[in-house]
Amino acid sequence: xxxxxxxxxxxxxxxxxxxxxxxxxxxxxxxxxxxxxxxxxxxxxxxxxxxxxxxxxxxxxxxxxxxxxxxxxxxxxxxxxxxxxxxxxxxxxxxxxxxxxxxxxxxxxxxxxxxxxxxxxxxxxxxxxxxxxxxxxxxxxxxxxxxxxxxxxxxxxxxxxxxxxxxxxxxxxxxxxxxxxxxxxxxxxxxxxxxxxxxxxxxxxxxxxxxxxxxxxxxxxxxxxxxxxxxxxxxxxxxxxxxxxxxxxxxxxxxxxxxxxxxxxxxxxxxxxxxxxxxxxxxxxxxxx
Numbered sequence: 437x438x439x440x441x442x443x444x445x446x447x448x449x450x451x452x453x454x455x456x457x458x459x460x461x462x463x464x465x466x467x468x469x470x471x472x473x474x475x476x477x478x479x480x481x482x483x484x485x486x487x488x489x490x491x492x493x494x495x496x497x498x499x500x501x502x503x504x505x506x507x508x509x510x511x512x513x514x515x516x517x518x519x520x521x522x523x524x525x526x527x528x529x530x531x532x533x534x535x536x537x538x539x540x541x542x543x544x545x546x547x548x549x550x551x552x553x554x555x556x557x558x559x560x561x562x563x564x565x566x567x568x569x570x571x572x573x574x575x576x577x578x579x580x581x582x583x584x585x586x587x588x589x590x591x592x593x594x595x596x597x598x599x600x601x602x603x604x605x606x607x608x609x610x611x612x613x614x615x616x617x618x619x620x621x622x623x624x625x626x627x628x629x630x631x632x633x634x635x636x637x638x639x640x641x642x643x644x645x646x647x648x649x650x651x652x653x654x655x656x657x658x659x660x661x662x663x664x665x666x667x668x669x670x671x672x673x674x675x676x677x678x679x680x681x682x683x684x685x686x687x688x689x690x691x692x693x694x695x696x697x698x699x700x701x702x703x704x705x706x707x708x709x710x711x712x713x714x715x716x717x718x719x720x721x722x723x724x725x
Contacts, residue, residue, distance in 0.1 A: 464496065464522060469540035470533070475522035476515040476541070480508045484574075484719055485547055488514040489538065491556030492645060493637040495521030498555070501708040507716065515541060517558075519641030521633065529644040531652060532568075534561045539569050551575040551719055555704060556675075557645065559667075563654050566661045575722045576665040577715055580676045580701050581684070593650055600646045604635065658687035664722045666692040668714065670699035670706075692718070 462477040477496055486506075490498045499514045506512055516523040518537055538561070542550060551574050554562035559581025566576050588596060665688050669681035678695040685693035694714065699706045 466522075467541065467544050468524075469544055470537055472518045472526050472537060473524040474515055474518070474537060474541050476513055477503075478511075478513050479503060480506065480511045482509040482511050484509070484723075485511045485550040486513070486553055486715075486719075487538065487542065487547070487550050488512065489552065489554040489558035489561060490514075490517065490520070491558050492649065493520065493634050493642060494556075495633050495637075497521075497633060499704065502704050502712055502715075505709055505712045510716075510719075513545070513547075517561075519638035519645075521636075525638040525641070527638075527640050529638075529641045531561065531564055531648045535565050535568055538565060539572070542572060548572065549574045551577055551722070553577045553579070553715065554581065555579040556581065556701065557649055560649065560652075560654065563658065563661070566663045566665070567654075567657055570661070570663050573663045575718060576661070576663045577668075577718055578666070579668050579703050579711065580670065580673055581667060581681070588650070597646050597650055600642075604639070604642060655684060655687060658684060659689070661688045661691075664690065664718075666694065666714075666718045668694045668696070668703060668711075670696045670701070670703055672698065672700040673703075675701050692721075 462479050464475050464477050466473050466475050468474070475496065488499045488503070490496070495516050496514045503512060503514060515538070517534055519525050519529050538552075549572060552562050552565060554560075554577075556579075559578040562576055562578050562581065566573060665685075667681055667685045667688075669676060669678040671678060682693055682695065685691040696703070696707070696710075704711055
């Protein structure tokens, strides 16, 4: 059990480190939906619209490297989910609420059709979004989506939840600890800035999200997704190993599955250019029908 808890702590550190990347790529704006102020950035122009959704305790800044490399002809939005970044903190953080916030966000901005790009927890939200609002989606592009509940035993799951909830109180939680999980070096200034952003996530959100992120099994519903989908996994991801992600992909009709031979959970940090190339390829394939 001690070994299991240790492994889970490493996983948690990797998940948290997905927040460590440069500052927001454009001046942020905000819109209020469902009574919550949603912070977002917008860049590019063109008919192809993409909406980027970050993971647990992350923010817009997570997508900076990807957005910097994205061709200008793609009209991209990246938003801070409720309780994260500069968005409002309403105190309620259930999976359907995140889904409806994103849907209301797109409706408020007049976005009729778009490609959903989600990482980690944002991937799990993406699954539910595709089930609830398929008519507004052109495609579903999921990077290391979070659906780990069924490869953990009940004891392991309980240990994971307890560890996540206590992690933010740990004296070991620091920019230095997080830097050890990165495959790419970042300046001390940047690490400190992004560590602060991560720690600024609503403590209520940090606790409540873990319960459904680990405890809600969407796999039985995946066969009902009727949206062009791509799932990307990496060989060294301890949270969403390729075999598990491949199984989920097999549940979705026509789903394209990619497993990279290197890289961990933080794919957008490890290989942003390769990720953008794959994303553009996916969008082009979907457009061709």
